[in-house]
Amino acid sequence: MRSSRVRSILGIFAMLGVTAALYLGLIWAPPDAYQGQVQRIMYVHVPAAWVAYLAFFVVFVCSILFLWRGSQIFDQVAYASAEVGVVFTGLAILAGSIWGKPTWGVWWTWDARLTTTAILLLVYVGYLMLRSVVEDRFRGARYAAVLGIIGFIDIPIIHKSVEWWRTLHQAPSVMRPEGSTVAPPMLFTLLVSVAAFTVLYLYLLAQRLHLERLDAEILEKNREA
Amino acid sequence: MNFFQRTWTVLWKDLRIEGRNREGLNTLLFFSAILLFLFHFALGPDRTQIGAAAGGLLWLGFILMGLFAMARTFQVEREEECLEGLRLLPGDPGAIYLGKVLWAVVLLGAVEFVTFLLFGLLFSVDIWTRLVSLLGVAVLGTVGISAVGVLFAAMAAHLRAREAMLPLLLFPLLIPVMLAAIQLTQMILQEGSIVGQGHWVRLLAVFDTVFLVVGFLTFTFVLEE
Numbered sequence: 402m403r404s405s406r407v408r409s410i411l412g413i414f415a416m417l418g419v420t421a422a423l424y425l426g427l428i429w430a431p432p433d434a435y436q437g438q439v440q441r442i443m444y445v446h447v448p449a450a451w452v453a454y455l456a457f458f459v460v461f462v463c464s465i466l467f468l469w470r471g472s473q474i475f476d477q478v479a480y481a482s483a484e485v486g487v488v489f490t491g492l493a494i495l496a497g498s499i500w501g502k503p504t505w506g507v508w509w510t511w512d513a514r515l516t517t518t519a520i521l522l523l524v525y526v527g528y529l530m531l532r533s534v535v536e537d538r539f540r541g542a543r544y545a546a547v548l549g550i551i552g553f554i555d556i557p558i559i560h561k562s563v564e565w566w567r568t569l570h571q572a573p574s575v576m577r578p579e580g581s582t583v584a585p586p587m588l589f590t591l592l593v594s595v596a597a598f599t600v601l602y603l604y605l606l607a608q609r610l611h612l613e614r615l616d617a618e619i620l621e622k623n624r625e626a
Numbered sequence: 627m628n629f630f631q632r633t634w635t636v637l638w639k640d641l642r643i644e645g646r647n648r649e650g651l652n653t654l655l656f657f658s659a660i661l662l663f664l665f666h667f668a669l670g671p672d673r674t675q676i677g678a679a680a681g682g683l684l685w686l687g688f689i690l691m692g693l694f695a696m697a698r699t700f701q702v703e704r705e706e707e708c709l710e711g712l713r714l715l716p717g718d719p720g721a722i723y724l725g726k727v728l729w730a731v732v733l734l735g736a737v738e739f740v741t742f743l744l745f746g747l748l749f750s751v752d753i754w755t756r757l758v759s760l761l762g763v764a765v766l767g768t769v770g771i772s773a774v775g776v777l778f779a780a781m782a783a784h785l786r787a788r789e790a791m792l793p794l795l796l797f798p799l800l801i802p803v804m805l806a807a808i809q810l811t812q813m814i815l816q817e818g819s820i821v822g823q824g825h826w827v828r829l830l831a832v833f834d835t836v837f838l839v840v841g842f843l844t845f846t847f848v849l850e851e
Contacts, residue, residue: 468847523798531795534786544781547844548795551774554840555799558833562802565825566809 408611411604418597422448425590433587442500444590448598449493450518456486456602457525457553464549467542473617476542479549481609483528485602490522513564520559524552538620629721636715636725637732643702644733650698654691654737661687662741662748676749681812684745685804688738688764689771693793695734696775697782699726704783713849723776723845727838730772731765738764751815759814766830767807773837774799780848806830 426444433440463479466472497515498508509515528548535541583591627635644650665683669675703709712722742760746753753760778795782788806826813820820827 468844520798520801527795527798530791531781531785534791535784536786537784540784543847543850544784547777547781547848550844551777551799551837551840554836555802558802558829558836562805562829565829566805 404607404611408604408607411600411607415597415601415604418593418600422590422594422597425593430586430590431584436504439500439503442496444594446493446496446500447591448595449489449496451595452598452602453486453490453493453518453521455599456482456489456606457521457556459606460486460525460528460549461553464546467546468550473542476546477610477613477617478606479546480532480542481606481613483525483545483549484609485605487522487525487529488605489598489602490518490525494518494522511567513560513567516563517556517560520563521552521556524548524555528552627716629718632715632717632721633724633728636712636722637728640699640702640725640729641732650695650733651736654694654733655740657691657694658687658737658741659744661690662744666748673749677751677816680745680749680751680815681808681810684741684811685767685808687741688734688767688807689797689800689804691737692730692734692768692771692775693796695730696772696779696796697789697792699730699776700779700783709783713851719846719849720842722849723842724838726776726780727769727772727841730776731768734768734772735761735765738768756814756818759820760811763807763810763814763820763827763830766827766834767803769834770803770830770837771800773834773841777841777845777848780845802829802833806833 422444426441430441430444432438459482460479463475463482467475467479494515497518501510501515502508528545531548532541532545535544665676668683669679700709703712713719715722739761742753742757742764745751775796778792782792785791806829810820810823810826810830813823
């Protein structure tokens with residue numbers, strides 16, 4: 402199958418998925434008993450955070466594969482995934498902040514998960530900057546891969562340290578041993594939303610990768626000319 | 627030469643350079659003295675305020691000194707085109723990495739030792755009875771700073787705007803080290819012991835071990851031409 406075909410199909414599925422998630426999240430699912438309508442932000446916030454972590458995990462795996470195998474494609478995927486990841490990290494923080502104002506009464510608090518996510522944003526903005534300040538493409542790719550590995554391994558350590566330092570965030574309510582405390586329609590909406598965002602991530606990744614390849618092609622043509 | 631001899635060769639070379647011109651040591655000691663004066667001006671004469679903020683301020687100083695030391699580890703190689711010579715060191719480049727990390731820890735450890743003494747002197751804090759535990763924490767933290775720092779310092783040679791990029795990449799990754807070291811130093815200064823703070827010591831130990839291993843394994847990709 403041609404790659405443009407794959408991208409179109411992913412795009413259609415992402416659009417359908419996000420539309421469905423919006424309908425379920427804004428209209429179908431009941432408002433929260435305590436938080437009211439504000440809780441609906443969760444249907445954007447949680448999937449965005451999930452995609453952010455997924456994207457950085459992909460960066461991590463591709464960075465290792467790139468250093469190990471040296472194949473350009475891994476580097477391109479890592480770069481594309483980092484960019485998408487940074488966008489979704491920003492989105493997750495923004496959505497969380499909008500939710501935090503009416504719920505906690507403040508736009509920002511130094512809670513563990515919030516702080517970890519913000520540090521994550523700094524690390525991966527650094528990753529993108531690192532790629533732009535190295536003259537040599539291949540050298541830049543190697544440096545970025547090292548940061549991609551270190552950054553991801555650092556996440557649990559950062560999280561643990563910030564957690565011991567201070568915490569206020571909602572305790573996990575879906576993935577925990579005693580079973581979920583979220584009402585079934587809400588959980589269903591959340592899962593649809595997570596799935597939709599994941600497809601959206603794949604679509605953006607494919608688009609970004611396509612762009613990266615065109616870039617490489619132009620570079621190649623220029624060199625020949 | 628076996629691995630340890632090669633590591634020692636790199637370390638000994640840097641120790642001898644420092645022994646001859648003492649550039650790093652002198653600059654850092656002077657920096658440390660100025661910093662302690664600035665602490666005093668920033669916090670005013672109130673002794674209780676200094677007591678409450680000392681751990682954080684000392685470590686802010688140490689991380690800045692670390693930044694300077696990191697920049698210096700490879701600056702000396704760049705100035706005289708020595709990087710080529712260093713690359714010719716036979717065998718695994720991991721020996722260069724380890725040698726440089728040890729060198730940074732020795733240099734920073736010496737300056738941190740003097741800083742603690744000066745701090746005790748200038749702010750009338752009883753340092754002598756706590757010196758061993760303070761230095762223990764300082765060394766654990768400094769190994770963490772250096773393990774990540776040396777890796778990025780080696781990259782910095784090929785970066786545009788390297789003076790700004792180094793802290794930008796390094797500081798977010800080092801947040802766990804800072805949190806742990808600040809908590810422990812604060813406890814030692816205020817309570818005199820770190821009883822009940824074992825988790826912070828373990829966090830530092832885990833951070834050091836993980837990033838020494840990762841740095842050791844990835845350094846060859848940073849050094850590669």
